[in-house]
Amino acid sequence: MIDVQHVSKSFGRVAALVDVSLHVGRGERVAFVGPNGSGKTTLLRALLGLVRVDGRVAVGGVDVAREPETALRQIAYIPQIAPPLEAPVREVVRAWCALRALAEGAVAERAARLGLDLEVAASKRFRDLSGGMKQKLLAAMALAVDAEVLVCDEPTANLDAAARAAFFEQVDERPKGHVVVLCSHRIEEVQKLVDRVIELRDGRVDRDASVAEIFAELRSYRVEVALGPGAARAAEFLRANGFVAIGGGRLGALFTQAEKVEVVARLLRAHEGEIVDLSIYQEGDLREGDRRAAPALRVVR
Ligand SMILES: Nc1ncnc2c1ncn2[C@@H]1O[C@H](COP(=O)(O)OP(=O)(O)OP(=O)(O)O)[C@@H](O)[C@H]1O
Ligand SMILES: [Mg+2]
Structure with missing residues (x-):
């Protein structure tokens, strides 16, 4: 045409x-x-x-x-x-x-x-x-x-x-x-x-x-979060935003760049006190079960 x-x-x-x-x-x-x-x-x-x-x-x-x-x-x-x-x-x-x-x-x-x-x-x-x-x-x-x-x-x-x-x-x-x-x-x-x-x-x-x-x-970021004890509301928020349990008491999800920024911003705004560790990995840097790769961004309380 x-x-x-x-x-x-x-x-x-x-x-x-x-x-x-x-x-x-x-x-x-x-x-x-x-x-x-x-x-x-x-x-x-x-x-x-x-x-x-x-x-x-x-x-x-x-x-x-x-x-x-x-x-x-x-x-x-x-x-x-x-x-x-x-x-x-x-x-x-x-x-x-x-x-x-x-x-x-x-x-x-x-x-x-x-x-x-x-x-x-x-x-x-x-x-x-x-x-x-x-x-x-x-x-x-x-x-x-x-x-x-x-x-x-x-x-x-x-x-x-x-x-x-x-x-x-x-x-x-x-x-x-x-x-x-x-x-x-x-x-x-x-x-x-x-x-x-x-x-x-x-x-x-x-x-x-x-x-x-x-x-x-674009779906190339992996966000992993560890929550403190009794962080039920934060866990609920994460599950509602596509996170699943990945073992070791952590929840993880893959995101596009735009989604990631928005969800992480909302998570930090509403549930910051419940987060023990939040790491964002470039997907290519993280093979399954490989924890040696350094996260692109890490927020630790
Ligand atoms: N009528 C014009 N006279 C002189 N330069 C022009 C003219 N139209 C476009 N240009 C130049 O050509 C290039 C491409 O411009 P164009 O408007 O096609 O970009 P664009 O991708 O649509 O940008 P934007 O996202 O800002 O709309 C720019 O360097 C612009 O300055
Ligand atoms: Mg234009």
């Missing part, structure tokens, strides 16, 4: 994309991840033909540089940075509905699910909306379009937790054969939504793997 061949793009001396080639098939859901400035937005803009590049980008077999209008009809796009439109929201929405042949009300319905009341926002200038409101409106406009490809650039960066959940729910409702491409800094957040993760670094594809592979790798 999306075919990127040897795409490079420089802005002056900055090489934003360096010989990027990739293919996204029908029905695939892909996240582009990578540090700030790694080229995610430039790559998404290249998919849309919004930036001139060396190499070739085709969507549904249509070259986006040669036939941008035909290519763009298949794509709905949520930009990272909202355009500074002077027009009132009502007119922006009306023009969008006319352009994409949408029924009036289609955008309002999507917006309402994201917690944005279009009736209230209608007379405001688009540029005067808050960051979160702009993002909700742009997301609602894109979600209302029945395009085969949905491209979203950090679509939830300004959204509160409820709106983020409502957004992901609407993305997940898209037909199975449709393509979703999004950029995110939070891989944990999009893991349920995508099946493939492409990591960019300095404008190159550093890694292209299934989400299952990436998470298998």
Whole structure:
């Protein structure tokens, strides 16, 4: 569905994309991840033909540089940075509905699910909306379009937790054969939504793997805790968070990095007085039954 061949793009001396080639098939859901400035937005803009590049980008077999209008009809796009439109929201929405042949009300319905009341926002200038409101409106406009490809650039960066959940729910409702491409800094957040993760670094594809592979790798910390006598509440907390007895009066569990930080922080906050020893091992350093490896972190009272 999306075919990127040897795409490079420089802005002056900055090489934003360096010989990027990739293919996204029908029905695939892909996240582009990578540090700030790694080229995610430039790559998404290249998919849309919004930036001139060396190499070739085709969507549904249509070259986006040669036939941008035909290519763009298949794509709905949520930009990272909202355009500074002077027009009132009502007119922006009306023009969008006319352009994409949408029924009036289609955008309002999507917006309402994201917690944005279009009736209230209608007379405001688009540029005067808050960051979160702009993002909700742009997301609602894109979600209302029945395009085969949905491209979203950090679509939830300004959204509160409820709106983020409502957004992901609407993305997940898209037909199975449709393509979703999004950029995110939070891989944990999009893991349920995508099946493939492409990591960019300095404008190159550093890694292209299934989400299952990436998470298998992240699951690389082992946390072990020894509790003092009578520490029933701490033991209950640990069991509720996936810990099991590992012998020697200790409880242990494997964690992804993000989970580990959160659970350990909560454990220390609520049950610090009950902990005798807390050690965090890098999984690779700890073979079964091998206690010689030094923990990466040790908290002893
Ligand atoms: N229009 C532009 N003019 C000049 N340089 C640009 C332009 N757009 C992007 N760049 C540069 O290209 C590189 C890649 O930028 P890009 O916006 O694609 O990164 P990104 O991965 O989306 O980052 P972020 O996570 O911050 O959104 C950066 O060094 C950036 O400064
Ligand atoms: Mg970006």
